[in-house]
Amino acid sequence: MEIEEVAAAEQVVTPWEVSAPDGVIDYDKLVDRFGCQLIDAAIVDRIAHLTLCPPHRFLRRGIFFAHRDLNRILDLYEAGEKFYLYTGRGPSSESLHLGHLIPFMFTKYLQDAFKVPLVIQLTDDEKFLWKNLTIAECKRLARENAKDIIACGFDVERTFIFTDLNYVGGAFYENMLEVAKRVTYNNLRGILGITPEDHIGKVSFPPVQAAPSFPSSFPHLFPGNDQLRCLIPCAIDQDPYFRMTRDVAPKIGFQKPSLIESRFFPALQGESTKMSASDPNSAIYVTDSSKQIKAKVNKYAFSGGQASVELHRKLGANLDVDVPIKYLNFFLEDDDELDHIKKEYKEGRMLTGEVKQRLIAVLSELVARHQRARAQVTEEMVDAFMAVRPLPNMFG
Known part of the structure; x- marks a missing residue:
């Protein structure tokens, strides 16, 4: 069999492309290739025991099905230590579809069950780099998407929503540089599928998505708490970003972020098709x-x-x-x-x-x-969630 035929027969899962020869993702193969672990009944039961909350249906039914170091987070939580949540959204459309809601519905459950703070990154810069949108449009879409996210019911006393174009700088930018200095172009090619034909914006973006994994990126939230652990709920196509992040974290003196990862939400026409804003x-x-x-x-x-x-x-x-x-x-x-x-x-x-x-x-x-x-979500509410401020009750 020719190399091209072998490559064509393999499924491709990156943050920008998800495809499989028959249109159906083999999650067991994906977990094996990525090197993450399956969530079993013992972990689901342990979460229910620690939180005194019924496990979310996404956990009960194996929709959030894989993880990295989730047991480490649970060990620390059981010992009385805290952690924070980090998730995000690339604002490329006016309105969200149901698939976009999945990580936010689950993250709200985690925030309520564990009573921990949450940072939500809106990657308006990423969408400018990847989509045919102006910077002004990306910033507008970020605020519109923030309203849909807030409507999921997050607690403003435990939640900080930020857009990259507004927030990146200071300690956040320092962490981006620390990551960027330790990831080679060959690393990016291997982990994220970056090619020589991609513009340099695609090469420079991964440290932006890595930085929220480190508490020192948010000095207004976690001053002097640089070893606070981070748990990231996301779809499994985002795993490559955080494999890179976990490789770099010990080299710059931070804890590796933990992940809890979901299956993909199918298009109406079936798993072999793709949900698309154009359709x-x-x-x-x-x-x-x-x-x-x-x-x-x-x-x-x-x-x-x-x-x-x-x-x-x-x-x-x-x-x-x-x-x-x-x-x-x-x-x-x-x-x-x-x-x-x-x-x-x-x-x-x-x-x-x-x-x-x-x-x-x-x-x-x-x-x-x-x-x-x-x-019910007003512009003032968006401003409140996005205000750079301490959250004194975030672990309450």
Whole structure:
């Protein structure tokens, strides 16, 4: 087999590209290649025990499925030490789709359960470098996206939201330089897939995403606490950035950040397709009306059901490819109801239309709830979350 054929047969997962030969990511292979660990039932039970909170459905159902040094964070927490959370968003679109909400929904659970502070990075600089957008537009989109993030319910007394174009400088920039000095171009090529044809902005950006992993980047939050641990909830395509960060951290006197990583959220047309802002029918957006949600799910959500009712009653549905089931797995809270739907649908007693009807109800409620919360977010609230200020109650 030629080298090109071998390469073509491999799945590609980087922060900018996710693809697989058959369109379906092999997560076991990915975990093995990246060198992270699977989250097992013992870790889920331990989180529930330490926080005295029921584990989030994303944990119960293996949606957040992999980690780096999560047990180390839990050990320290059990011993009475604190940590902080760091997650982010690249603001390239006016409104978020449901896939964008996943890390924020989970991060809110972590913030509430562990009662710890959170920094949220809005990489408006990254989107200027990667997308055909002006700096002014990137800054505007960052504020608009911040409103959707705030609408997820974060605690302003424990949360600092910042945009790179506004915040980078001082101690943050010093940490960027410390990282940049210790990562070679060959490192970037190996970890992130940077090529000689990429502009130098793509080479200079990775230290920007690394710096929030270190508490000294936020002297107004963590003065004199340079060894505070960081836990990063993110999708697994962001892992390469933090492999780089974890390699560098000990060299500059910091703790390695820990990660808790999620699977990808599928497009309506199935895992072999991609959610795209250029195709509004590939995703459910937080701005969609209940009518739009109903139309998108009924028309575009890929079904694992059979071609006819008779055949479906006989053979049942293929749950492995059925998008309505995958979406219910993300968003239907009741485990018993989800198990019942899966069983009935798989055995042919429940039809695709019935499953889609239940999904439409779940998504319509979720989106309407988000829209109500978003409508309450003012410019003054955005300013409050973005204000560079101490958070005296952040560990309260």
